[in-house]
Amino acid sequence: KAGVTQTPRYLIKTRGQQVTLSCSPISGHRSVSWYQQTPGQGLQFLFEYFSETQRNKGNFPGRFSGRQFSNSRSEMNVSTLELGDSALYLCASSGGSGANVLTFGAGSRLTVL
Amino acid sequence: AQRVTQPEKLLSVFKGAPVELKCNYSYSGSPELFWYVQYSRQRLQLLLRHISRESIKGFTADLNKGETSFHLKKPFAQEEDSAMYYCALQSTGGSYIPTFGRGTSLIVHP
Numbered sequence: 001k002a003g004v005t006q007t008p009r010y011l012i013k014t015r016g017q018q019v020t021l022s023c024s025p026i027s028g029h030r031s032v033s034w035y036q037q038t039p040g041q042g043l044q045f046l047f048e049y050f051s052e053t054q055r056n057k058g059n060f061p062g063r064f065s066g067r068q069f070s071n072s073r074s075e076m077n078v079s080t081l082e083l084g085d086s087a088l089y090l091c092a093s094s095g096g097s098g099a100n101v102l103t104f105g106a107g108s109r110l111t112v113l
Numbered sequence: 114a115q116r117v118t119q120p121e122k123l124l125s126v127f128k129g130a131p132v133e134l135k136c137n138y139s140y141s142g143s144p145e146l147f148w149y150v151q152y153s154r155q156r157l158q159l160l161l162r163h164i165s166r167e168s169i170k171g172f173t174a175d176l177n178k179g180e181t182s183f184h185l186k187k188p189f190a191q192e193e194d195s196a197m198y199y200c201a202l203q204s205t206g207g208s209y210i211p212t213f214g215r216g217t218s219l220i221v222h223p
Contacts, residue, residue, distance in 0.1 A: 042199075043213035100147075101159050
């Protein structure tokens with residue numbers, strides 16, 4: 001079966017702009033979670049969606065938001081980009097018999113100039 | 114608050130040597146613990162989870178609730194084990210929020 005797909009894979013933005021990242025989970029997985037990965041902070045949880053509802057949120061400012069659609073696809077948005085937002089953004093889906101096991105996408109590498 | 118600590122950023126060993134990647138956690142309830150691995154140019158993927166109690170690619174990890182540890186071990190390291198390893202904790206009740214350690218880079222020299 002197809003894995004978790006994230007688009008775009010790479011993008012460059014300037015400070016103050018906004019960005020939208022997309023994630024298509026494994027078919028049948030209803031939970032989608034997002035993470036920010038940086039060399040200094042490692043993997044940090046952003047938020048998790050299940051059946052179009054945000055169930056949990058990490059400790060990130062309100063500039064970071066997301067949503068999930070009825071087909072379980074998810075998007076995350078970062079507004080008013082800052083230099084410190086440069087990171088690899090990972091999406092993971094989970095569900096079915098391996099409910100707590102995360103299957104990760106390849107990530108979207110965001111560079112903010 | 115839940116926390117996962119991987120004290121070593123880098124672990125360097127020779128092929129055939131034993132490997133132990135340390136993971137300590139703090140959590141007030143009964144957590145579910147995982148090891149995820151990221152090989153060069155590959156996606157982050159599950160290596161093993163404590164409830165499975167199985168050996169994957171020769172690696173094992175035992176949950177020690179008394180010492181709040183979940184160390185990853187392999188008796189004889191192989192070059193293909195070189196990768197980034199992340200220990201992760203998920204709560205088992207209510208809140209879903211997963212917590213990852215900072216990761217340990219394992220390098221196995223020939």
